[in-house]
Amino acid sequence: MKTRITELFGIEHPIMQGGMHYVGFAEMAAAVSNAGGLGIITTSATKTPKGLADEIAKCKDMTEKPFGVNLTFLPSVTQPDYPSFIDVIAKSGIKIVETAGRNPAQVMPQLKDAGIKVIHKCTSVRHSLKAQEIGCDAVSVDGFECGGHPGEDDVPNMILLPRAADELDIPFVASGGQADGRSLVASLAMGADGINMGTRFVATKDAPVHENVKQAILSASELDTSLIMRPFRNTERVLNNAAVDIIVQKERELGSKISFNDILKQVAGVYPKIMVDGDMDSGAWSCGMVVGLIKDIPTCQELIDRIMSEADAIIHQRLSGMSA
Ligand SMILES: Cc1cc2nc3c(=O)[nH]c(=O)nc-3n(C[C@H](O)[C@H](O)[C@H](O)COP(=O)(O)O)c2cc1C
Numbered sequence: 001m002k003t004r005i006t007e008l009f010g011i012e013h014p015i016m017q018g019g020m021h022y023v024g025f026a027e028m029a030a031a032v033s034n035a036g037g038l039g040i041i042t043t044s045a046t047k048t049p050k051g052l053a054d055e056i057a058k059c060k061d062m063t064e065k066p067f068g069v070n071l072t073f074l075p076s077v078t079q080p081d082y083p084s085f086i087d088v089i090a091k092s093g094i095k096i097v098e099t100a101g102r103n104p105a106q107v108m109p110q111l112k113d114a115g116i117k118v119i120h121k122c123t124s125v126r127h128s129l130k131a132q133e134i135g136c137d138a139v140s141v142d143g144f145e146c147g148g149h150p151g152e153d154d155v156p157n158m159i160l161l162p163r164a165a166d167e168l169d170i171p172f173v174a175s176g177g178q179a180d181g182r183s184l185v186a187s188l189a190m191g192a193d194g195i196n197m198g199t200r201f202v203a204t205k206d207a208p209v210h211e212n213v214k215q216a217i218l219s220a221s222e223l224d225t226s227l228i229m230r231p232f233r234n235t236e237r238v239l240n241n242a243a244v245d246i247i248v249q250k251e252r253e254l255g256s257k258i259s260f261n262d263i264l265k266q267v268a269g270v271y272p273k274i275m276v277d278g279d280m281d282s283g284a285w286s287c288g289m290v291v292g293l294i295k296d297i298p299t300c301q302e303l304i305d306r307i308m309s310e311a312d313a314i315i316h317q318r319l320s321g322m323s324a
Contacts, residue, residue, distance in 0.1 A: 001308065004171035005194035008117060008138060009096055010066050012036030013308055014194030015184070016173060017201045018121070018140065018148075019070020019098050021045055021286070022275040023209055026055050030062035031206030031300040039067040040098050044074070045271070049084040056092040068096030068119075073104070075234060082107055090114035098140065101149075103127070105134045121175065121196075123151025125163050132170050139164070139172045140196045146176025147199040147225075147288030149236050157187075165191020179293040181310020185319075199288040205299045210278030213285075214297050216241075222292025228284055229267070231258050239287035241280055243270070 003014045016038035017028065022045045029039030041059055046052040052069070059067055069089050071082065086107055089097060097111055100121035104111070111118055112135060119138040120131040123146075128139045141164045143157030144150045155163075161174050174187035175196035187195050201207060203217040216239060224240050228247045238244055243266040250262050270283020298306065 003193040011038050016196045018196045018198040022271040025208050026059035027208040029067045030059050033063045033065040033067040035301040035304040040070045042070045049088045053088045070098040073101035086110045140175045141172050143176035145289040148286040161190035177290045179290045181307050184311045185314045199290050203294050209275045212278035220291040222289045238284040243283045
């Protein structure tokens with residue numbers, strides 16, 4: 001399949017793996033890229049510029065295919081040293097960066113000077129247009145159903161994707177709720193040039209996370225996620241668990257009086273406990289509604305091959321068979 005996204009990134013299949021805190025290490029990115037998609041190393045979990053350089057070097061030993069790096073701009077008291085991270089990215093010869101969290105205008109000159117293609121993750125048409133205006137090469141349009149931060153507009157992909165297609169000139173991938181060949185064909189039909197997956201890639205043999213995380217995904221249904229942190233306008237979709245129950249209850253009880261300290265224990269620094277130790281109730285972790293569509297733990301190669309062959313069958317058998 002050839003789309004504007006496969007052409008832009010020099011990849012075989014129009015499937016990318018979104019940045020994922022404590023998941024997007026070299027093993028994950030290399031497995032996706034080796035399977036013909038676009039793997040993404042996630043800067044936040046590498047902690048320091050040196051850590052990122054090591055992770056990129058490790059990934060280069062594992063794949064000769066293109067892979068990218070995610071830079072997530074988080075609301076935090078002490079800002080990470082983004083220019084130094086970008087320096088490492090540029091010096092490592094990485095040519096693709098996925099930005100997220102807020103508008104990457106500040107870092108665009110540094111990225112563009114290094115000849116890097118930028119795909120910015122957006123949860124609305126207006127943010128996508130802004131990304132286009134400031135020179136992003138593509139956007140990842142994240143619908144309300146997505147794992148992680150869906151923004152505050154609550155527009156699902158069935159509406160958001162065609163709206164984005166109507167307004168954007170640059171290519172975009174559909175993100176949120178993507179799991180299989182049906183997702184890919186539907187997203188292409190709505191105007192996207194590919195798909196971005198998070199949750200689906202966590203439940204693969206290659207994902208470098210504790211087995212308990214994969215089993216939690218297999219056991220969950222599409223009804224098992226919640227939105228947290230809406231009072232802080234930093235809404236996150238997470239998998240229900242004991243920690244999330246506490247957060248939801250505090251948000252309900254404290255209303256507008258809630259402060260971040262009230263939920264700090266359930267959200268701050270919890271990812272290593274979950275992803276590394278497999279302590280599934282120790283905190284809130286991002287997970288999409290797509291969890292209801294995930295029934296197995298394939299390798300990334302098996303998953304991507306299956307998506308592409310399902311898509312082919314839908315296009316050439318199911319859909320073309322409907323022509324009157
Ligand atoms: C465990 C997990 C961690 C994530 N961490 C990040 C992150 O650090 N930065 C980011 O931009 N997106 C992050 N995301 C969002 C994904 O990149 C992607 O946009 C999202 O998962 C798409 O929705 P889906 O889960 O329905 O596929 C995360 C998602 C998951 C499931």
